[in-house]
Amino acid sequence: EAQVTQNPRYLITVTGKKLTVTCSQNMNHEYMSWYRQDPGLGLRQIYYSMNVEVTDKGDVPEGYKVSRKEKRNFPLILESPSPNQTSLYFCASSIQGANYGYTFGSGTRLTVV
């Protein structure tokens, strides 16, 4: 089944403890992206990647890092999480180009205390 898989689904952590949220897709998509969703602010793009070793900042990149060493994986790294990064995170992938839809993962609910 074509899908985007995120792990974990739920995570509670403490301020400053480094964490990684994994994202993997099995559709050979070039384009991958991370979004966060917050009440009243909607979905905002954090980082995106057009292909292996090509990443760029989205609208809210502060406090996050990403890497794209393989086409299928696009992990989101929080080096020193803070409470304002408590949010619902979604990974998405797409074939390159505007004429293709995105496939989203099921989400990771992160709480930083």
Added chain:
Amino acid sequence: DAKTTQPNSMESNEEEPVHLPCNHSTISGTDYIHWYRQLPSQGPEYVIHGLTSNVNNRMASLAIAEDRKSSTLILHRATLRDAAVYYCILKGAGGTSYGKLTFGQGTILTVHP
């Protein structure tokens, strides 16, 4: 990024058609019109997209105005499972908006039994 305007909420009865409007008066010639929906506690789900011509798929139809400044998502027979937030988004084909989905607040669709 070109913006879209949607009503905050709409209501429908089960088994009736639903027409969800979207205005995008600043759309550029290369922007595709995408629609996604998000069910409670799930990631956004691709519904349909188009450029100039009307489009149909198994989920919905997309009617695009001749001047492309507005579009309408049509659910032919609403079911309770169609209750969701519907997002109309312009996906850029070039420049800084390449491949990016910028989500607005969307339309909350309520379906009554």
